[in-house]
Amino acid sequence: MNITIISVGKIKEKYIKQGIDEYAKRLSRYSKLNIIEVADEKAPENLSDTEMEIVKSREGENILKHIKEGMYIIALDIKGKMLSSEELAEKMQDLAISGNSSIAFIIGGSLGLSKEVLKACNYKLSFSPMTFPHQLMRLILLEQIYRGFRIIKGEPYHK
Numbered sequence: 001m002n003i004t005i006i007s008v009g010k011i012k013e014k015y016i017k018q019g020i021d022e023y024a025k026r027l028s029r030y031s032k033l034n035i036i037e038v039a040d041e042k043a044p045e046n047l048s049d050t051e052m053e054i055v056k057s058r059e060g061e062n063i064l065k066h067i068k069e070g071m072y073i074i075a076l077d078i079k080g081k082m083l084s085s086e087e088l089a090e091k092m093q094d095l096a097i098s099g100n101s102s103i104a105f106i107i108g109g110s111l112g113l114s115k116e117v118l119k120a121c122n123y124k125l126s127f128s129p130m131t132f133p134h135q136l137m138r139l140i141l142l143e144q145i146y147r148g149f150r151i152i153k154g155e156p157y158h159k
């Protein structure tokens with residue numbers, strides 16, 4: 001299976017980068033991983049609603065450029081559907097069985113994802129009603145994808 005993560009913004013924190021590198025290494029036993037970072041637009045505190053939509057829209061355009069034919073697109077969205085780790089694993093397995101060998105996970109920037117991206121995606125996945133910073137979200141997502149592969153393979157994993 002090919003996993004692509006399209007994420008707005010760079011990873012600046014060293015400790016998060018180390019965690020991401022570790023899970024990317026662990027995942028390489030199970031999947032091809034491609035992490036694409038798209039530029040985050042400047043978003044000062046005092047933006048109007050319209051200006052915020054413009055920022056999200058610009059970031060969204062850059063995200064959508066990386067979507068390829070045949071990719072199953074999962075947008076990370078606080079308001080999306082929550083799944084257990086076992087349910088996410090089952091979803092990944094079902095996609096593979098039905099011939100979707102390429103999954104793209106999308107993580108938004110500080111203002112979230114544009115309506116165009118949310119419209120283009122096949123599934124909206126929430127990790128909880130809480131808001132996580134995008135850098136940490138990338139690490140948590142990688143851990144859950146890795147956990148998903150361990151579950152699919154029936155391999156032992158920390159509970």
Ligand SMILES: C[S@@+](CC[C@H](N)C(=O)[O-])C[C@H]1O[C@@H](n2cnc3c(N)ncnc32)[C@H](O)[C@@H]1O
Pocket residue numbers: 075076077078079106107108109110111112113125126127128129130131132133134137
């Ligand atoms: C700082 S958050 C953006 C917060 C923004 N106010 C919103 O409502 O989306 C950056 C990105 O991380 C991801 N994210 C953060 N918390 C999440 C959660 N609980 N579930 C799913 N994705 C989350 C989303 O992709 C979001 O666009």
